[in-house]
Each structure stands twice: as structure tokens, then as C-alpha cells.
Amino acid sequence: MGVAAAPSGPLSESDRTGPGRAHWLRVARETADDLATDAVAREQAGKAPLDEVSRLREAGLLTLLIPAESAGGGADWPTAYAVVREIAAADGAIGQLLGSHYFLSWTALFLTEPSRAARLERQYAAEQWCWGGGLARQESPLTLARARGGHVLDGRQYYPTGVLVADRLTVRAVRADTGEPLAVVVDPAHHGVGIDGDADTFGQRLAAGGSVEFDAVPVAADDVLGSLSWDEDMMSPLAALASPVGRLLSVQLRLGMAEGVLAEAREYSRAGHSPWHPARPVGPPQDPQVLAAYGELTVLTRSASALTDQALEAVHGGLARGEDLTYDEYADISVLVAMAEAASSRAAQESTARALDIVGTRSASSRLGFDRFWRNARTHTLYEPVTHRLRDVGDYFLNGAHPPFVLPG
Incomplete structure (x- = not known):
């Protein structure tokens, strides 16, 4: 049995009419830029992120997935994933906070019966709750x-x-x-x-x-x-999609961290700093070791991103199929997400660790704050290890076994 391919054709349009994907990506970039300005100082202070949640709330990002007719952002999951990735590139912890908020609020509405979900949704939108x-x-x-x-x-x-x-x-x-x-x-x-x-x-x-x-x-x-009982005789394939939907948020978080540290290290290198030749004059970096390191990490991150795009399309396609989704299709989607989890975990760990080598001894400066990327990525991957997901991929590839129903923390 082969590994699942992503559904062909364009993503189905969300029936939640809102400002549109371009608007929310612009809002996410503006919010990320705002968070980046004081990211090092905030991380070192380590205070409860009440101010950061206020920034997300004021930007309208807490109610992103609520339909526009219920006073929400009217966005779909592909947009929410892109927003989490953008925020995570600036601040991995706030990216995790926002991704968890999206999953937990969506799950609350997804699992309950429609009339209760409607009441809960209205109250959530009106009061702009943050979920934990x-x-x-x-x-x-x-x-x-x-x-x-x-x-x-x-x-x-x-x-x-x-x-x-x-x-x-x-x-x-x-x-x-x-x-x-x-x-x-x-x-x-x-x-x-x-x-x-x-x-x-x-x-x-x-x-x-x-x-x-x-x-x-x-x-x-x-x-x-x-x-939340995993039993194919009790849980529908559509309800089981809560697992890959949530796990794909962690994938976007890891990719955001990898892209964020590479972008910040690139700006530092472009300023003319070389870890191996401190006396090199300011100018475009030409050190072969630096160029090779950036090349390898770019390939690693872009490869993980391409696999994640396939997983995203598969998840979105599964949600669009609704009650017509089969258990075999669910298994294909879940395994594809597991593959993206493994690739993004490696990209995040490699990029955040090796960026310190690229920057050199200056990366030990707490003022620059490069260490926060490694500490954030390593902490997240400790809490969300991919060893079991790799086993699931292997069992599916070799034996055709359906992966277990696993929800993120």
C-alpha cells in the first residue's frame, strides 16, 4: 500500500463569508511585526502573556474561525494555519498559544450538538474568549x-x-x-x-x-x-478528523519557528557578521561554510513546507467531504499529517540549533536572543515527540494499519 496523495484540484471555498484570506494574512503579518519588536524582552521577562492576548484580540485573530454572520472572522482552516505560522515566526510561544486556542475552541463547537454549538459560538464571539x-x-x-x-x-x-x-x-x-x-x-x-x-x-x-x-x-x-473514545464502530471518520486538524497546527508552529530563526539569522549575516572571520569587512556574506549551511537549512525547511502543503490540502479536503468521508480516507489524511509532523520537527530542531553556529559566538548574547528559537523549538518537540508518528507511518506503509486517534495536548 502506498502513502496517501493529496486530493487533486483546488481547495473548496469556505461557506463562512468574511474579509478574505489576503486580509487575514496582512493582519497576521502586522501582528507578527508588532510582536517581533519586543520579542526578546518579553521572552526574558517571562510574564503571563496578558498583553499579547490583548494584541491578538484587538487584531480580530481570536475569533478568526467564527463565521462572519456570528461576528467572527469568517476564515477557514488553511487561513488559520497560515496565521499561526506567521505569528510563530515572530514568537513561537504566542504561536503555540494561538494555535491551541484555535483547536480547543473549534473542537468545543465541532463535538457538541448544533443548538448548543450555536449558543456557545455566539457567546464566544461576543466576549472574544481566549481558550486554553x-x-x-x-x-x-x-x-x-x-x-x-x-x-x-x-x-x-x-x-x-x-x-x-x-x-x-x-x-x-x-x-x-x-x-x-x-x-x-x-x-x-x-x-x-x-x-x-x-x-x-x-x-x-x-x-x-x-x-x-x-x-x-x-x-x-x-x-x-x-x-473522545476512539472506536471505528462509534466515532465517525469526520469526528476523527479532530486529530489531524489539531496535529497540523503543531506542524505549522514548527515551520514558523524554523522560518523565523532563518530570517533573523539571515538579516544578521547580511549585516556583514561572520562567525569564522570576525575581521571580514561589512558586505554580502561569501563564506562558503555560511552559504552551504543556509542552503542546507533552506532545502530542509522548504521540503517540510511542501509536504505540509499536501497535508493541509488533504485535511481541508476531508473536512469538505463531511459525512461522506470514509475510514480509509481518514487514515490516508492522518498518515500524511504524521509525515509532515516528522519533517517539520527535524526542520525546526536543525534550523534553530545550527543557526547558532552560523551566527557564531555572538549568538550566546542574551541581548540578541537567538537562543529563544532553539529553546522554544526544543521544548515544543519534547512535549510533542514524533517517534510514535513515524511508527504509525511505517505501520501504514508496510501493513496498511490505520493510525490511532491522537489529540494534541
Whole structure:
């Protein structure tokens, strides 16, 4: 069995009429330029990114995926992916924060029944919520038990993205009676919710990660969104697309980091700095080692980008097929995303590490802040390792096995 090919033909148009892709890409670039001006100082300060979220909100990026008729941006997933990549090139942590926000808010609307989704969407758009949390499987899961008038949520979730600034949390919990995993939405202002900024990572410090303690937190029936149980007899192929949709956000984040560090290193090199020949006069860099390094990293990043474009078209095509999507088609899409995950992870790690060699000893300067790219990329790839995804690709290629349903943290 061969590896999946991307669907042929143009992407289907979104039925969410909004300002258009060009508008949102321009807004993303302007926001990224704004974030880049003080990226080093903000990262070194390591404060909760309340100001950064305000910048995203004022730019209209928090409601990008909400239909225009509901006072949102009216954009589609290809546009959202491009926005995350643009922001990540300037600030990887804010790129992660925004990507997680898109996935968690979309999942909340995607999994719940239509009338509840419509009410939730209107409130989200009106109040421009920032979403945090995570739906990945945990060794010690949150538990959801039945109680009078609904349910109660107990347990601790470790280091989900965005919780320090979130207006709403989307989390994974298991039913106390059956063990079924469910997606649940929680207001972090509820009594019994305790948020601790204890992540203390060496990178992605502005992704607003931390731990959340739930102590008998009341959960209304409407706030139990849907099942996360992976069973081809229970979960439709369309619902299963939540996995590659979310994982492709991490791919865009990694590519943004790789492109961001190369762009910044290029500007530094063009100023005439050479790591191997400090006395070289200012002018266009001609050092063969520098040119070869830039060439290799450009090929690596562009190759990952091309594979990601195929995965993006496949995901968008799967969403467009809706209920007609088959499990075999879902498997093809998921494997293609896994391939993009592996390629983008290598591109991010190689580019952010070797850019330090290209810049040379000056890259050790905290004032220049080149180290933040490596620390951000390395932290993200530690939390999102690709070893299992490579195994899934191999099992699919060799045995035709459908990949498992895996959600990002």
C-alpha cells in the first residue's frame, strides 16, 4: 500500500463569508511585526502573556474561525494555519498559544450538538474568549461524576497551554462510572478551579502553561461536549478528523519557528557578521561554510513546507467531504499529517540549533536572543515527540494499519 496523495484540484471555498484570506494574512503579518519588536524582552521577562492576548484580540485573530454572520472572522482552516505560522515566526510561544486556542475552541463547537454549538459560538464571539486547556490522554485523568443537576469534575491537569490567560478551558475527562473519555468545557472562574503557573519550562515560556486543579467543579450537562473514545464502530471518520486538524497546527508552529530563526539569522549575516572571520569587512556574506549551511537549512525547511502543503490540502479536503468521508480516507489524511509532523520537527530542531553556529559566538548574547528559537523549538518537540508518528507511518506503509486517534495536548 502506498502513502496517501493529496486530493487533486483546488481547495473548496469556505461557506463562512468574511474579509478574505489576503486580509487575514496582512493582519497576521502586522501582528507578527508588532510582536517581533519586543520579542526578546518579553521572552526574558517571562510574564503571563496578558498583553499579547490583548494584541491578538484587538487584531480580530481570536475569533478568526467564527463565521462572519456570528461576528467572527469568517476564515477557514488553511487561513488559520497560515496565521499561526506567521505569528510563530515572530514568537513561537504566542504561536503555540494561538494555535491551541484555535483547536480547543473549534473542537468545543465541532463535538457538541448544533443548538448548543450555536449558543456557545455566539457567546464566544461576543466576549472574544481566549481558550486554553488540552485534550491529550493523561496517566492520571480528570474524572467526571454524575451529580444533582449535572456533573462534578475532579483531578489535576498538568501543563496545558493557555491556562494562565484563558477565558474558557476545554479538557479531557473520563466518566467515573464507565471510563468513557469526554471533552468538557469549564469556566476557569468557577469555584473549585485552581490554576498554578508551575510549568517553569526553559522554552515556550509565554505559552501560558501551568497546572489546573479541579475540586468538585460543577459541570452542566450542556458543557459535556462529546465523546473522545476512539472506536471505528462509534466515532465517525469526520469526528476523527479532530486529530489531524489539531496535529497540523503543531506542524505549522514548527515551520514558523524554523522560518523565523532563518530570517533573523539571515538579516544578521547580511549585516556583514561572520562567525569564522570576525575581521571580514561589512558586505554580502561569501563564506562558503555560511552559504552551504543556509542552503542546507533552506532545502530542509522548504521540503517540510511542501509536504505540509499536501497535508493541509488533504485535511481541508476531508473536512469538505463531511459525512461522506470514509475510514480509509481518514487514515490516508492522518498518515500524511504524521509525515509532515516528522519533517517539520527535524526542520525546526536543525534550523534553530545550527543557526547558532552560523551566527557564531555572538549568538550566546542574551541581548540578541537567538537562543529563544532553539529553546522554544526544543521544548515544543519534547512535549510533542514524533517517534510514535513515524511508527504509525511505517505501520501504514508496510501493513496498511490505520493510525490511532491522537489529540494534541
